[in-house]
Amino acid sequence: MNRFALAAAATIAATASAQAGGLDRSGQSILALFDAPDTGAATLSWVNPSVTGSDTAAPTGATYDVGNSYSQVSLSFANEINDRVSYAVIVDQPFGADIFYNATPQTSLLGGTKADLGAEAVTVLGKYQFSDRVSAYGGVRVQRAGGEVALNGQAYAQAIGTALEGRGIGTAGPNAADLLTPNGAGFTGYDVQIDESWGAGLVIGAAYEIPEIALRLAVTYNSKVTHSGDSVERFSVAALGDGAPLAGQYSFQTPQSINIDFQTGINPKTLVLASLRWTEWGDFDVVPQNLNADLANIDDVYRWSVGVARRFSDEFVGLASVTYEKDNGSATVSPLGPTDGQIGVNLGARYDRGNLAVSGGINYTEVGDAFAGVGGNPVALFSDNSVVGVGFKVAYKF
Structure with a gap:
């Protein structure tokens, strides 16, 4: 039954992370570590969000379709050194954002705002089997992250312009204003290019198993990963367009998280699976040097999944599962992630x-309504939205 259990878990992994809270994408699964020795796998998924909304106030009734489709790739290889020691190498894309507000900045509250952020990670794990039931594992995750964020539209023009004036950078004067808004021209937007940088973190976990009934409980901690490097910022001016590039530095940490994965057989052909992922997005702050304000304002996320797998024949397994994230009930959310x-x-x-196993699946997710806010003020409402994802996985035991 253990081989069946692993097959079902792998099928979930191909599709269940189609859309997640915050900037979460892959779910940072380590379940490849429990694959049969000398097994390699590749997963490709495609996600198509439909995230639409409209301005809530004057000067316009601008509408937006902000969610761009994206693809995800992950690779893994698992093997053993001896009866007690095994290892896995996992390549994934744990975090990302692909958002664009498709309206004219001068005639909408958020038009031109966008986020194109991504991260790729390589995780190397080792596992020690104390007995047939108890094991512990750990390793290192090396991660690259970077991208671009732009804050545009009338809401950001007012909020950032006011903040700059509060710091003594107004529309006229003998200081940095001469670089940003010369000749009294009004501030209209902001853009930052975040150079890609590498960081490293730790992964630690333990598992309890009863192989006879395909039971496994695995608890995994993923540490924060610190990124720092150079950035280039531009403040736009109505009369002049993009301002001069301002060199700066940035530093941020991708969030720590805990994954709990559970499965157990309830009869020789049926398996129940459940998982919980907690991600601490509340401590995720991206503060470019010249803007001196946080680009990210994301609440912590708890993501649940419950599923049932059924073996219909020696070759064929089917699975159905439900995923759930409770809304945080926030008055506003970041325009860079306008769902709750x-x-x-x-x-x-x-x-x-x-030795070959082929998995596939489809995910349909309804995402919660939310007000996108700037400076704590709701400026656009997003409602009745959904996401569709498809996944395909190939695993081979050499």
Whole structure:
């Protein structure tokens, strides 16, 4: 039954993370560590969000379709050194954002605002089997992250312009204003290019298993990963367009998280799976040097998943699961992630043929309504939105 249990868990991994809270994408799964020795796997998923909204106040009734589709790739290889020691190498894309407000900045509250952020990670894990039931594992995650963020539209023009004047950078004067807004021209927007940088963190966990009934409880801690490097910022001016590039420095930490993965057989052909992921987005701050304000304002996320897998034949396994994130009930959310909470359904299947296993699935998620806010003020409402994701996975035991 243990082989069946692993097959079902792998099918979930191909599709269940189609859309997650904050900037979460892959879910940072380490379940490849429990694959049969000498197994390699590759997963490709495609996600198509439909995230639409409109301005809530004058001067316009601008509408937005902000969610761009994206693809995800992950690779893994697991093997053993001896009966007690095994290892896995996992490559994934744990975090990202692809948001663009498709309206004219001068005639909308958020038009031109965008985020194009990404992260790639390589995780190397080792596992020690104390007995057939108890194991501990740990390793290092090396991660690269960077991208671009732009804050545009009338809401940001007012908020950032006011903040600059509060720091003595007004529309006229003998200081930095001469670089940003000369000749009294009004501030209209902001853009920052964040150079890619590398960081490293730790992964630590333990598992309890009863192989006879395919039971496994695995608890994994993922540490923060610190990134720092150079940035280039531009403040735009109505009469002059983009201002001169301002060199700066940045430093941020991708969030720490805890994954809890559980499975157990309830009869020889049926398996129940459940998982919980907590991600501490509340401590995720991105503060470019010249803007001196946080680009990210994201609440912590708790993501639940419950599923049932059924073996219909020696070769074929089917699976259905539900994922859920409770909304935080915030008055406003960041325009770079204008949703709050979600519930989704995953359907998947796996076909085994000799040493080859092929999995696929589809995910449909309804995302919660939210007000996108600037400076704590709601400026656009996003409602009745959804996400569709499809995943495909190939695993081979060499």
